[in-house]
Amino acid sequence: MLAIYAPLVRDTAISFELQPPTEAQMRERVGGVLERMPWLVCEEDGRVLGYACATPFRTRPAYQWTVEVTVYVHPAHSRRGIARALETALLAGLRLQGFRTALAVIALPNPASVALHEDLGFTPVGVFRAAGYKLGRWHDVGWWELALGDRTLGPKPPRELAALTALPAWQTALEKCAALVRDLPAP
Ligand SMILES: CC(C)(COP(=O)(O)OP(=O)(O)OC[C@H]1O[C@@H](n2cnc3c(N)ncnc32)[C@H](O)[C@@H]1OP(=O)(O)O)[C@@H](O)C(=O)NCCC(=O)NCCS
DSSP: OHHHHHHHHHHOSSSOOSSOOOHHHHHHHHHHHTTTSOEEEEEETTEEEEEEEEEESOSSGGGTTEEEEEEEEOGGGTTSSHHHHHHHHHHHHHHHHTOOEEEEEEESSOHHHHHHHHHTTOEEEEEEEEEEEETTEEEEEEEEEEEOSOOOSSOOOOOOHHHHHTOHHHHHHHHHHHTTOOOOOOO
């Protein structure tokens, strides 16, 4: 996963980190997310082709039903449906857990990510102008949102991740989404 993420940190403003995390920090991040939410990996023949995860939007408790989602795919495997598969599965899991809103925060321009998220049903919320400075210039950040469930009053706190992994519906969602990945075209 770090092999996918580190070049994006070093060479682009897609991530607003300035230094790639170390392997230990990356492990710690994965462990932290997995305390509450899914972190999904697409793997083929033992190689990681992409990953997706959700993180809490903010820590104050009234925000507990809102998450931010992100997805990264190895550039050699783009347009194989990997991001769609990963994020569709992630959103299915988040719905089953009882989260109500997913946000995608996209440094602009990023037509691939915008098209992916709008294709998944996200709608634009707005743009923060010059929200970040990296690689010698200012970058705008666009926000997209997706309702994951109804907004009935008195929502129960989202389910624990362990409760999600025990649900047959989650296993079915993972299998269905894995089937969305297309083979590499023949050379
Ligand atoms: C954005 C990214 C995750 C897309 O991954 P991917 O696996 O290539 O995407 P998919 O093959 O699942 O594409 C799903 C849909 O997204 C849209 N899409 C993906 N890449 C696109 C591109 N380059 N241009 C336009 N639309 C694109 C299309 O609608 C596509 O559906 P289609 O192939 O049926 O037309 C990938 O390019 C990436 O990792 N980019 C760098 C990291 C990044 O920007 N992450 C998002 C951070 S918010």
